[in-house]
Amino acid sequence: MYVKSLTLKGFKSFASATSMRLEPGITCIVGPNGSGKSNVVDALAWVMGEQGAKSLRGGKMEDVIFAGTPGRPALGRAEVTMTIDNTDGALPIDYTEVTIRRTMFKGGGSEYAINGTSCRLLDVQELLSDSGIGREMHVIVGQGQLDAVLRATPEERRGFIEEAA
Amino acid sequence: MYVKSLTLKGFKSFASATSMRLEPGITCIVGPNGSGKSNVVDALAWVMGEQGAKSLRGGKMEDVIFAGTPGRPALGRAEVTMTIDNTDGALPIDYTEVTIRRTMFKGGGSEYAINGTSCRLLDVQELLSDSGIGREMHVIVGQGQLDAVLRATPEERRGFIEEAA
Amino acid sequence: VQRVFAEAFEDTAREFEGVFSRLFPGGEGRLVLTDPEDMLGTGIEVEARPPGKKIKRLSLLSGGERSLVAVALLVSIFKARPSPFYIMDEVEAALDDANLGRLITLFEELRDSSQLIVITHQKRTMEVADALYGVSMRGDGVTTVVSQRIRDVQPDEPQPEPASA
Amino acid sequence: VQRVFAEAFEDTAREFEGVFSRLFPGGEGRLVLTDPEDMLGTGIEVEARPPGKKIKRLSLLSGGERSLVAVALLVSIFKARPSPFYIMDEVEAALDDANLGRLITLFEELRDSSQLIVITHQKRTMEVADALYGVSMRGDGVTTVVSQRIRDVQPDEPQPEPASA
Ligand SMILES: Nc1ncnc2c1ncn2[C@@H]1O[C@H](COP(=O)(O)OP(=O)(O)OP(=O)(O)O)[C@@H](O)[C@H]1O
Ligand SMILES: Nc1ncnc2c1ncn2[C@@H]1O[C@H](COP(=O)(O)OP(=O)(O)OP(=O)(O)O)[C@@H](O)[C@H]1O
Ligand SMILES: [Mg+2]
Ligand SMILES: [Mg+2]
16 A cells, blocks of 8 residues: 655745655655745644644634635635555555645645545554554654653553554 | 963873864864864863763763773773963963873772962862853853754743853 | 554564664664554654664754664564655755665655555665656746656657756 | 843844845844843743745744754854854754755855864765764774865775765
8 A cells, every 4th residue: 555646735935836755665754944845744644533722733624725926815624635555455445546636725624535535534544544644643753853752751652553453 | 361272191082192273263172083082171170170971972071081991991081281371460370381181090089280389179169260261161062952942932042141151 | 452563563573673773784673562562553753774883862963864864763663564656855854865865766666566655866876766747836936847858758848957966 | 231232132133134034035034032122031932924824833834944943043143143163963964955955055155264174964964074984893893984085185995985865
C-alpha cells in the first residue's frame, strides 16, 4: 500500500488545485523557505483526520483554508484528496484504489468521503488504523519535532509504541 | 572590547587544559556532531556567571565537571578563564586586559576571580553588565534557541530589550 | 492489551540496539521500562552511550547526537511495527556529513518495505529519491509545483534548483 | 526606568523595520507594544508579513521564515543597544541558500562594531570568518582543538574539514 497521489485545493498556500503523483520508495519534496513544503505535510495529516489546530500550526481549524494574499482573495473552502494504491489489500476495503477526501468550509466543520461516498471521521480513522496509521500519527515527523521525541515523558514514549503496535 | 582568549580545564568534554585565541571580528568554530562546539558556548555562559543548570544542559551545576570516559577517570574540578581585551575601557576597571575565572569543585560551589583576585559572582555580573552583557545573557543564542525568541510571551520579549538597554 | 504492548516493546527494544549501533558505531543504546512490574502503566526510558563516551543524561548530548538518538527510536518503532508510509520533514537539520550519510542508509532500508515522503534541503538526500518534487512560490503567496523527476524517466521540465547545498 | 525602556523600544522598533525588509525584501515587519498606555508592564508583539503574503499569526510561518523573523528581532536589539560580543550556535539550520546569504550579510555588518563567535556547519559562513577553529573528539570522549586559521596568516596545520557542506 502506498500513497499514489495527493490533490490540494484551497489548502493553506495551495490556492489552485494542485496534484502531486507520489511513488513507492522515496519521494523528496524540495524548495525555498516558505514555499509550501511543510504545508504538504500538514495536508497529509489533515486528510487523515488530524483534529488539532496546533498540530497544523494554526490557531483554529479554519486556518487551513487559503486566506488570500494582497493580490488574490481568500477562498471559502479547503479540500485535500489522497489516493492510495491498495493492491496489497492493506486497507480492509474491497478496492485496489482508495481515495480519502476531506473538505472544510469557512464557519463549518469538516466533511469526509471514502471513494466518493460521504462518511464520518471515525470511518477514516478506523480504515487507516487497521493498516498501521493511528490517530496520533506517529508516522509523521514534523519539522522541528524530532527533539520532542526525546523530551517526551516515559509515559508518552510508551504511547508511541502502543500506537504503532 | 573583545574576548581575546578562552581556556577550558576539566569543563565538560575539555578534560585537558585547552586554550583558544579569539579575534575581533568573526570567529567560527566548526567540527563534527558531539565534538564539543556547544560546550564552548556553555563555557562562555558559565564563566560569565550562568546560574541555571538547565541553561547549561545539565541536571545539576556539577554536570559541567569532566565526568570521565571509559578510558579516563573523572576530574574533581572545572575551570574556565576568559581574557578580555579592554583597551577601549568598555569594562569599568583600570586594566587593558581583564581575566575572569570561574572554578567549581565537586560537591562545592563556584569560586570567581577577576585578574587573579577572588571576588563574588555579583562582582563579575556587575562588571559585565556595565559593558552591555546582562544576566539573562541575551548575547548568547544557544543551539535550537532561535525559535524560543518567537515562542516567548510579549512580556518575556520586553525582558530581552530591557536587559540589552 | 498488555501483551500487545509487551511484545511491541520487546521487538522495538531489540531493533533499537541494532539501529543505535549503526548510527553510533562503537556506541550502545537501549530502551528500558521504568516499571517492568507494571506492564499496564510503565513508561519507557532511553539510554544512549555514544562511542568513547560514558552514559549520561540525554540533555548533555549534542544537538546532532540528540537528533540521531530520536531517529534511532523512531526507526526502531518503524522496523518493529511497520506502517505503509512515513513522512519526514527536514529531520537532518542538526546532522553533520557523516551522520547524514548514516541517516540516508536507514532511509534506503526503510524504503524496501515502506513509502517515504521526505522534505529536505540536503542534496545528498535528494540523490536517493525515486521521485523529486520542487515547490515554489513566485512572490505571489501561492504555491506551485514546479517540476517533478521520476528516477529513470526523462523529466520534461528542468530539475528544481536544490534549495540548499 | 520606564524611559530607558521606552527609548530602547523605539530604537529597536526602528531597527526592526530596516532589518526585516533586508531579510524579507518586499516584505514588512514591525514591533508593537501590547499596551502603549502602560510603559511599565507592556509586552511586545511581533508582526511579520513576508513578501507577497498577508500578515498572519507567526505560527503559520514556515520554519525558515520563523528563524529569519527571530534573527531580525535579535539583530535589531543588537543594533539598537550594542554589546561587545555575540555568540551564535548553529542559527542557520532552517535556512535555504538565499536566506543564508542574507544572514551572512547581517553578520558582516555586526562585525564592524562587535565580536561574533559563531558555531556553524555551513561552508559559506566559515568563508567570512576572520578566525576559524576546528574541534574534534577522536573517539576518546575528550575534545581537542585541532587547528586554527587566522585570516591572512598561513596556518601551520592543515585546515579543518568542514563538518558539513
Ligand atoms: N491559510 C493559508 N493561506 C495562505 N497562505 C498560508 C496559509 N497557511 C500558511 N500559509 C503560508 O504558507 C507558508 C508556509 O509554508 P511552509 O511551512 O510549507 O513552508 P516550507 O516550504 O516548509 O518552508 P521551510 O523550508 O522554511 O520550512 C507561510 O508563508 C504561510 O504564510
Ligand atoms: N561533564 C562532561 N564530561 C564529559 N563529557 C561531557 C560532559 N558534558 C557533556 N559532555 C559531552 O560533550 C558532548 C557534547 O558536546 P557538544 O554539545 O559541544 O557537541 P557539538 O560539537 O555542539 O555537536 P553538534 O554539532 O551535534 O551540536 C556530548 O557527547 C557529551 O557526552
Ligand atoms: Mg517547512
Ligand atoms: Mg552543538
